[in-house]
Amino acid sequence: MSGGLRRELGLVSLLAVVFFNVSGGPYGIEDAVASFGPGLALLLLMVTPLVWSLPVSLAMSEMAGALPAEGGYVTWVRRAFGPFWGFQVGWWSWLNSFVDVAVYPALFADYLRFWWPGMSAPARWALALGFIWSLTGLNVAGVRLTGRSAVVLGVCALVPVAILTAMAAGRAQHVPWLPAVAEGQGLLDGLGLGLAVMMWNYSGWDNPSTCLGETRAPERTFRRALLGALPLIALAYVLPVGAALSATSDWETWETGQLPLIAAAVGGQGLAGLVTLGALAATGGLFLSSLLTNSRLPFVLAREGRLPAWIAVVHPRLGTPWAAVVLSSACYSVFAFWSFKELIVLNMWLYSLALLLELAAFVALRLREPHLARPWRVGGGRAGMWLTAALPAAVSLLAMATAGWLNTAVGVAAALTGPAAYAWWGRARRSPGRGPL
Numbered sequence: 175m176s177g178g179l180r181r182e183l184g185l186v187s188l189l190a191v192v193f194f195n196v197s198g199g200p201y202g203i204e205d206a207v208a209s210f211g212p213g214l215a216l217l218l219l220m221v222t223p224l225v226w227s228l229p230v231s232l233a234m235s236e237m238a239g240a241l242p243a244e245g246g247y248v249t250w251v252r253r254a255f256g257p258f259w260g261f262q263v264g265w266w267s268w269l270n271s272f273v274d275v276a277v278y279p280a281l282f283a284d285y286l287r288f289w290w291p292g293m294s295a296p297a298r299w300a301l302a303l304g305f306i307w308s309l310t311g312l313n314v315a316g317v318r319l320t321g322r323s324a325v326v327l328g329v330c331a332l333v334p335v336a337i338l339t340a341m342a343a344g345r346a347q348h349v350p351w352l353p354a355v356a357e358g359q360g361l362l363d364g365l366g367l368g369l370a371v372m373m374w375n376y377s378g379w380d381n382p383s384t385c386l387g388e389t390r391a392p393e394r395t396f397r398r399a400l401l402g403a404l405p406l407i408a409l410a411y412v413l414p415v416g417a418a419l420s421a422t423s424d425w426e427t428w429e430t431g432q433l434p435l436i437a438a439a440v441g442g443q444g445l446a447g448l449v450t451l452g453a454l455a456a457t458g459g460l461f462l463s464s465l466l467t468n469s470r471l472p473f474v475l476a477r478e479g480r481l482p483a484w485i486a487v488v489h490p491r492l493g494t495p496w497a498a499v500v501l502s503s504a505c506y507s508v509f510a511f512w513s514f515k516e517l518i519v520l521n522m523w524l525y526s527l528a529l530l531l532e533l534a535a536f537v538a539l540r541l542r543e544p545h546l547a548r549p550w551r552v553g554g555g556r557a558g559m560w561l562t563a564a565l566p567a568a569v570s571l572l573a574m575a576t577a578g579w580l581n582t583a584v585g586v587a588a589a590l591t592g593p594a595a596y597a598w599w600g601r602a603r604r605s606p607g608r609g610p611l
Contacts, residue, residue, distance in 0.1 A: 178488030179244060179495070180317060183389040187321025188382060188399040190328040194463035195378040196227075197407040198456040199331045200414045202281055204432035206371055212419050213354030219415065222372040223408045226569045229562040230379045230529070231404055232552045233536045235397035238383050239549040240539070242392035245474030246383025247532045252478075254535035254542070258596060261480050263531045264471045265592040267381075270524040271468035271502070275461060276509035277521075279305045281430070282457040288434045288450045302510040309462045310503040313469065314489070314496045317388045320466050327459035334445075334452030335414050338433070341441045342417035350419035356426070373573050374522050375411070380532055384470035393549045465502060473498035480599060523577045523585035526570035533563045 183191070207215045234247070243249045245264070252260025279302035286301065287293055293301075313320050379400060386392040418436045419425060428436075433453060438446035473495040476485035487497045539546065540559050552562050577585065 178490070178493060179388050180493035181388055181390050182316070182318035182493075183321050183385060183395075185395050185398055186325055187318075188385075188389055188395055189402050190324035190459070191321060191385070191463045191466060192379070192382050192399045192403040193328055193407060194324055194456075194459040195381040195467055196376060196403065197378075197410060198460040199335050199410050199452070201285070201331070201433060201453040201456045202430055203375055203411060203415065204428040204436075205430050206375075207415065207419070207425050208428040209356065209371070211353055211355035212425055213351040214356075216351050216412065216416060216419075218372045219411045220408070222376050222569075223404060225565050226373060227376045227379060227404055227407075229565045230533075231400040233533060233562050233566075234380050234383055235400055236548055236551045237536055237539070238386055238396040239393045239551075240546050242386045242389075242396070244384070244387025245470060246386050247380050247528075247535070248384070248471065248474050250539065251531055251535045254538040255531075257478070257480070258593075259531060260478075261475060261596050262592040263528050264475050264480075265595055266524055266528045266589060268468060268471040268475075268502070269588060269591065270521060270528065271464065271471075272505050272509045273521050274525070275464040275468055275502075276506045278457045278461040278464070279303075279506070279510040282454060282461075284431050285434070285450055285453040285457065287431065288446070299511055303507055305458070305461065306503055306507050306510065309458060309465065310499060312462060313465050313499045313503075314492065314494055316492050316494055317385070317466070320462060324459055324463050324466075327455045327462065330455035331452050331459060332410060334437075334448045335410060338437050338440065338445060338449055339414045339417045341445065342414070342421040342436075345440060346417070346420035348420050348423055350416045373526075373569060376407070377522070377525055377529075378464075380529065381464070381467040384467045384474070397550055461506075465499065465506070469495065469499040469502040471498075472501060480596070522573045523581055524588055526574050527585070527589055530567055530570055533567050537563050 206218075209215075210218070237250045238246065241250055241253065247267075248260050248264040251263045280298075282305050283293065283298040283301045290297075312323055382399070383396065386396060389395050414433075418433075418440070421440050422436060431453075434446045434450045437449040472481055472485050475481045476483060476498070485498050485501060486495065488494065489496045537559060540556075552558050554561065574582070574585075
């Protein structure tokens with residue numbers, strides 16, 4: 175136990191939490207094929223985990239083994255650069271989760287349109303709110319129940335995809351990577367933007383580190399969960415997309431929520447319904463697991479005295495930071511009002527900024543504290559360290575550079591709320607008459 179928290183996440187549960195924090199399966203990736211073309215989309219699905227996911231996973235694994243504390247990367251950045259930057263990375267990531275995690279209730283409602291095509295906007299929002307608060311209840315009920323629920327939802331999300339992949343491969347009649355790019359788009363022009371889009375579909379490897387204080391044997395379990403999830407996630411993207419492209423010829427019309435329609439074309443309405451259920455399970459797992467990891471950010475910041483103390487309250491019987499969970503869910507409820515595409519516009523900019531700071535902490539602690547006990551470390555000496563940090567850093571900078579002026583301006587404005595919040599709370603703590611934290 176750690177401050178009332180309970181170490182109840184085992185390897186299988188944490189693997190499911192990692193799977194959903196990063197991916198959840200191919201649901202929602204369909205419009206990337208129409209935007210970039212079959213060949214470029216498949217290429218990016220295979221390249222992105224090598225230049226982005228693998229090095230990030232390796233860096234996070236080393237840090238988790240060395241400093242397996244609740245809060246994960248917040249703790250690492252604070253140790254490397256001090257409390258100001260530790261607050262910034264936690265604040266930016268939590269703020270970013272308002273955009274990222276609120277996507278999933280919207281996606282849940284979008285997939286329900288398969289059975290309810292005439293869904294109104296108020297009905298969509300009501301469904302999203304019911305989705306949010308039912309899964310919030312599971313999170314409050316305990317980390318063991320949350321982890322086991324993630325495992326069940328993971329199986330329910332992947333089984334329909336596996337069946338679709340097998341049936342589509344059996345009806346292959348097209349070369350899946352042709353044409354290479356969508357009409358009117360050059361390969362190089364689409365590569366930068368496409369990589370940024372794929373980053374969103376392969377991001378989140380650092381998020382489960384926030385629950386290290388609730389993980390059994392975190393020094394080993396975290397690394398094994400990350401390295402086990404990486405090939406699973408890559409295959410869960412590449413195989414169904416490739417099989418579907420080989421069996422159908424309407425890739426230009428693909429959009430978010432297309433998989434049930436693809437399933438109907440391949441295997442009829444029964445398969446379409448099964449894939450829709452898989453998509454609904456995936457969105458449930460995505461929200462459930464992301465709420466678990468992101469709610470620990472305000473909890474840790476509050477426990478360090480950087481946010482109001484009531485946010486750090488742990489339920490005495492359930493062992494969960496219930497106040498931080500409820501606060502986070504309230505924020506997601508507000509952001510769920512917007513549509514799926516509106517929500518993800520700024521996601522990668524703010525995420526990349528936080529990840530750059532995490533990677534800098536990985537390098538700084540390796541150089542400054544070479545004797546820090548590391549049960550596992552990235553191989554290759556300093557060259558391996560620099561390569562591990564430089565590859566995802568370059569991809570992050572590329573995503574930020576291709577975000578456009580408006581998105582960059584809004585991203586900078588959002589990032590500046592971190593120093594403002596840090597300064598405001600510092601003044602509030604020092605104000606006369608304020609009681610102890």
